[in-house]
Every structure is written in structure tokens, then in C-alpha cells.
């Protein structure tokens with residue numbers, strides 16, 4: 001039987017707290033095929049970031065296994081170090097180096113590459129995110145949206161097998177975040193990358209994801225396409241969550257229209 005590209009099987013993550021332990025991720029399953037964009041959507045504190053940290057190797061599992069591209073990353077038998085997982089990360093605060101130009105920021109993870117290969121890869125990434133003219137600028141000379149595109153280029157440059165995006169748009173204004181969500185989807189699809197995005201913003205999830213997991217208290221209540229969540233919510237919690245934002249994103253509207261055409 002064909003294995004999924006990314007598989008989280010029955011994983012639990014527990015934080016030690018004074019007097020008791022806090023089970024933040026509770027026997028969770030998740031599967032993603034190569035080239036798919038998954039999204040974990042849920043209220044603050046439901047465990048979204050913890051799942052990304054477990055995939056990246058920063059949080060040990062209490063139980064369960066994480067496999068990527070046929071390799072066990074975390075499980076009973078082994079715990080691969082974060083830098084050996086082939087997993088890239090991108091966060092909400094850009095985390096760009098302020099004293100480095102755009103091209104040096106993008107090339108930062110390629111220091112072991114030879115000079116020509118590194119320069120060619122940086123050029124390719126600048127083209128991909130549409131910023132070749134900004135290559136000599138410093139982060140403070142760019143808009144928030146441009147900075148986030150540099151952060152994306154830097155995360156993609158070493159060709160990770162999987163990209164994790166933790167609330168990447170939350171520091172941006174509403175118009176920019178919606179536009180950038182669509183742009184990022186296009187860039188990821190062009191690069192053929194498998195990715196997981198974490199957000200509590202439904203419009204963002206619908207704009208970017210092939211599959212969305214609605215989370216509640218450390219579990220995924222429903223894992224489905226945007227259309228499935230919208231048309232066949234698994235229970236009242238999912239229905240309320242999906243309905244909560246009165247205006248659906250443009251993509252959700254387009255999906256509903258094309259399905260009923």
C-alpha cells in the first residue's frame with residue numbers, strides 16, 4: 001500500500017507543568033500527499049503550533065510516529081535532529097537578518113553550497129517570489145508583504161521536503177494578507193512543495209489550502225477539502241467555525257460556484 005508523503009500517526013505531545021502534565025496534542029492523525037498544502041485551523045491554544053514544532057523536531061512525542069517521505073522522523077525507534085529532517089519553517093515575524101541584504105538573507109541557508117550554485121539558486125528564488133529588483137535592499141527598506149516573500153524565498157532556497165508556515169501573514173494588514181495568501185499558494189504550487197500552514201483565520205485557510213484540519217483541544221475534528229468543510233461539516237463545532245466569518249474568501253466562493261455549475 002502506498003504510504004502518504006507526510007504521516008502523523010496517533011501522536012500525543014505533553015508539556016510538563018507544575019503539579020500535572022498538560023496534554024496539548026491528543027492522539028492525532030494527519031496525512032498529506034506530496035505537493036499538497038494542508039492547513040491547521042483552530043482557536044488560540046488548541047495545539048496548532050505544537051504540532052508544527054513536533055514535526056520540525058523541537059518537541060518530543062509522548063507517543064505515536066511522524067514519517068516524511070518514507071523516513072521515520074519521530075517515533076519509538078528514533079528522533080531525527082531538527083536540522084536533518086529536511087523541514088523548512090517560516091514564522092509570522094519574518095525573522096530576517098536586518099544587517100543582510102535580500103540576496104544574502106535568501107542565501108543564508110546555502111553557505112555550504114559552492115559560490116556559483118548558491119548565486120544561481122538565489123536568482124531562481126528571487127524570480128520565484130518576484131523580487132529580483134530588490135536584491136540589494138535591506139529588510140527595513142521593504143514593505144511587510146515583501147519581507148514575508150523574502151522569508152518564503154529563504155525557507156524554500158535549501159529545497160526542503162516540507163515547509164511549515166506558522167501564522168505567516170498575521171503581522172500584515174487585511175488586504176495584504178489576503179493577497180499574499182493567494183500569491184504564496186501560487187509560489188508553493190509552482191515549486192511543487194508540500195506544506196502545512198497554521199492559522200486561526202478561516203479566509204486565509206480557504207485561500208491557500210488543499211486540505212484543512214479544523215482543530216479543537218488537541219485533536220482534528222475534521223480533515224477535508226475547503227468545499228467538504230463548507231458543504232459537509234462533520235459536526236456543529238465545524239459548522240459554527242466555518243460559518244463564523246460571514247464573508248467567505250474569494251476562493252471558497254469560486255469553489256462553491258464551480259461545484260454547483
Ligand SMILES: Nc1ncnc2c1ncn2[C@@H]1O[C@H](COP(=O)(O)OP(=O)(O)OP(=O)(O)O)[C@@H](O)[C@H]1O
Nearest residue numbers: 015016022024043044045046047048049050051200
Ligand atoms: N513550552 C510549553 N510549556 C507548557 N505549555 C505550553 C508550552 N507551549 C505551549 N503550551 C500550551 O499548550 C497549549 C497549546 O499551545 P500552541 O501554541 O500549540 O497553541 P496554538 O493553537 O498554536 O495557539 P495560538 O493560535 O495562540 O498560537 C496552550 O495552552 C499553551 O499555553
